Amino acid sequence: MQLVREARDAGLDVVALTDHDTTAGWEDAAAALPPGLSLVRGTELSCSRGGISLHLLAYLFDPAEPEFAAVRRGLRDSRVSRAERMIEMLAADGHPVSWQQVRALAEGTVGRPHIAQALMAHGLVGSVDEAFAPEWIGTRGRYWAAKSELDVVEGVRLVVGAGGVAVFAHPAASRRGRTVGDDVIALMADAGLAGLEVDHVDHDDDERAHLRGVAADLGLLVTGSSDFHGDNKTVRLGDHVTSEAAYDDIVARATGLEVLAS
Numbered sequence: 001m002q003l004v005r006e007a008r009d010a011g012l013d014v015v016a017l018t019d020h021d022t023t024a025g026w027e028d029a030a031a032a033l034p035p036g037l038s039l040v041r042g043t044e045l046s047c048s049r050g051g052i053s054l055h056l057l058a059y060l061f062d063p064a065e066p067e068f069a070a071v072r073r074g075l076r077d078s079r080v081s082r083a084e085r086m087i088e089m090l091a092a093d094g095h096p097v098s099w100q101q102v103r104a105l106a107e108g109t110v111g112r113p114h115i116a117q118a119l120m121a122h123g124l125v126g127s128v129d130e131a132f133a134p135e136w137i138g139t140r141g142r143y144w145a146a147k148s149e150l151d152v153v154e155g156v157r158l159v160v161g162a163g164g165v166a167v168f169a170h171p172a173a174s175r176r177g178r179t180v181g182d183d184v185i186a187l188m189a190d191a192g193l194a195g196l197e198v199d200h201v202d203h204d205d206d207e208r209a210h211l212r213g214v215a216a217d218l219g220l221l222v223t224g225s226s227d228f229h230g231d232n233k234t235v236r237l238g239d240h241v242t243s244e245a246a247y248d249d250i251v252a253r254a255t256g257l258e259v260l261a262s
């Protein structure tokens with residue numbers, strides 16, 4: 001898998017693979033792991049709270065734990081039916097986007113980025129960002145369909161129940177949409193949240209400082225990541241990293257899986 005080679009080339013010694021609502025890439029990543037690079041297996045769960053969409057990083061959980069496995073399956077199914085609804089709406093307006101094409105563009109879970117790529121392939125938009133505008137498939141946009149999402153506090157409980165470590169992804173990324181207040185972070189902490197992803201491209205300096213304070217108050221660890229999505233977005237792999245101390249803490253807390261090394 002190209003990602004793990006790029007991670008090594010970027011100078012990383014540990015990389016986490018956290019595709020949305022799936023563990024499908026773990027095996028390929030493990031098989032392609034270059035010497036000197038360790039792999040943290042995880043996923044990024046689509047969650048919500050009070051109508052606000054949130055992402056929860058789940059690291060080193062046992063993929064076979066039945067309760068969490070069933071919830072992940074449900075989330076994947078709902079992503080497929082949601083993408084189908086968006087494609088139907090586009091097709092009904094005469095746009096030449098098909099399920100077969102989007103499916104072929106997605107190597108794993110079908111998501112909005114793949115519909116965006118299809119729109120680009122047909123020259124309907126000039127970029128993925130443009131596809132995410134309200135005229136197309138942006139949140140609550142013309143061709144947007146809602147997906148079923150897991151309550152974020154319940155998500156934390158499920159991850160911890162499967163021996164994993166839960167980290168709130170980009171909690172203050174206001175440019176992605178509405179964000180939740182510190183009260184919700186406190187509820188997540190009560191449910192077993194381990195940390196906050198503070199160092200992220202979508203957080204400015206003030207947001208990072210605020211989140212560091214919240215983490216200190218609640219006894220949460222602080223992580224950083226590039227949130228690298230391949231060539232779809234402008235971030236570079238390894239742009240933000242997690243400290244060795246926080247990483248050691250995550251590994252020590254996990255009981256679901258070991259870190260893989262080649």
Ligand SMILES: [Zn+2]
Nearest residue numbers: 044055169170
């Ligand atoms: Zn995310």
